[in-house]
Amino acid sequence: xxxxxxxxxxxxxxxxxxxxxxxxxxxxxxxxxxxxxxxxxxxxxxxxxxxxxxxxxxxxxxxxxxxxxxxxxxxxxxxxxxxxxxxxxxxxxxxxxxxxxxxxxxxxxxxxxxxxxxxxxxxxxxxxxxxxxxxxxxxxxxxxxxxxxxxxxxxxxxxxxxxxxxxxxxxxxxxxxxxxxxxxxxxxxxxxxxxxxxxxxxxxxxxxxxxxxxxxxxxxxxx
Numbered sequence: 001x002x003x004x005x006x007x008x009x010x011x012x013x014x015x016x017x018x019x020x021x022x023x024x025x026x027x028x029x030x031x032x033x034x035x036x037x038x039x040x041x042x043x044x045x046x047x048x049x050x051x052x053x054x055x056x057x058x059x060x061x062x063x064x065x066x067x068x069x070x071x072x073x074x075x076x077x078x079x080x081x082x083x084x085x086x087x088x089x090x091x092x093x094x095x096x097x098x099x100x101x102x103x104x105x106x107x108x109x110x111x112x113x114x115x116x117x118x119x120x121x122x123x124x125x126x127x128x129x130x131x132x133x134x135x136x137x138x139x140x141x142x143x144x145x146x147x148x149x150x151x152x153x154x155x156x157x158x159x160x161x162x163x164x165x166x167x168x169x170x171x172x173x174x175x176x177x178x179x180x181x182x183x184x185x186x187x188x189x190x191x192x193x194x195x196x197x198x199x200x201x202x203x204x205x206x207x208x209x210x211x212x213x214x215x216x217x218x219x220x221x222x223x
Contacts, residue, residue, distance in 0.1 A: 002113060003047065003220070006032035007039045007062070008054035008078065013099065017052050017078070020106045023134070024127060027110065036065040048073050050094070050113050055079040066091045076109050100180050104129060104164050111173050126173075128154060130161050140179050143192050145170065147185040155206075183211045183216055188223050 004027050006017045014032040021027045030046060033039050037099060042048070053075055055062035062127040066075055075091065095109040099120045112165045128135045137154060146153045147167040171181055183185050187210050188218060195202045196218065200212050210218050 001028040002026060002049040003030050004050050004052065005026050005030050005042060005046075005048045005058075007034075007051045007065070009038055009050070009057045010202040011036045011052070013054065013078065013097060017106075020101075020103055023103075034059045036062070040068060043069060043073065050074045050076060050110075052076050052078050052097075056081060061081070063091060066093070072165075074113055076113075080153060082099075089155065105169075106171055108165070108173050128161055128163050130163050135161055139175065139189070140191070142179075142189050144208055145179075145207070146188060152211070162182065180214075180218070180221060182214045183209050193222050 005020050006014050006021075006029075008014050008017070011034070013090055014034070016030050018029055021029045028187050030048060031039075031042055033042070034057075036057060041139065051073055053062045053066060053067060055077055056079060057065075060081070062077060064124055066077075069075060071097050075093045076095045076097060077093050078097045078099060078101060094112050094181050096104060097109055107127060107129055119188075124140065125138050130141070137156070137186045141156045143155045143157065145167070148162070150164060150166070151162050154163065167181075167185070167187065171179075171187060173188065173213045178189060179187050179192065188201060188203065188208060193201045194204060196210070199212070199215065200207045201210055201218065201222070202208075
């Protein structure tokens with residue numbers, strides 16, 4: 001379980017993030033506070049894995065407070081102001097969530113936490129939301145991922161799962177050692193590719209197109 005701390009002066013924002021955290025069994029909500037100084041005391045006495053940190057707060061800006069957080073604790077900024085994004089990433093934030101925060105976008109962020117954490121099991125899995133359902137998939141079980149308008153489809157040997165995500169955003173969260181973009185509409189599991197024939201890669205008998213812009217990369221990285 002990854003221990004989470006939420007710092008936000010807006011009660012509605014704290015409640016929303018608590019709701020999201022409670023829906024995922026690999027996250028544990030330690031506390032949600034409105035005052036950064038109160039949060040500082042928690043950080044001194046409790047090992048926190050990730051802080052969801054608002055930026056615009058009355059007593060102390062989140063970007064200033066971030067400099068007081070232990071380096072072992074990861075930070076995800078949550079704010080309504082996009083102009084702080086650059087400053088946030090300069091502080092080595094794991095992600096930057098713009099309010100109003102959707103659960104789909106929240107999932108992308110927390111999947112980054114799982115991949116970077118020391119939890120070996122979590123490093124090899126991701127959580128996917130499909131409608132009202134949540135699925136935990138092992139990376140090794142994913143054959144390929146296809147973009148379909150505003151959705152992506154995860155294909156495994158047994159099933160396919162559709163989720164309301166953008167392929168580009170998803171690509172940024174997947175481990176590059178396992179997954180590779182081969183086309184504007186496709187990401188493949190490199191370990192599942194069996195051959196390259198012309199401008200297509202094959203995963204067993206499944207043919208997936210390869211764009212000209214990705215062709216050389218596919219040969220270099222997969223073959």
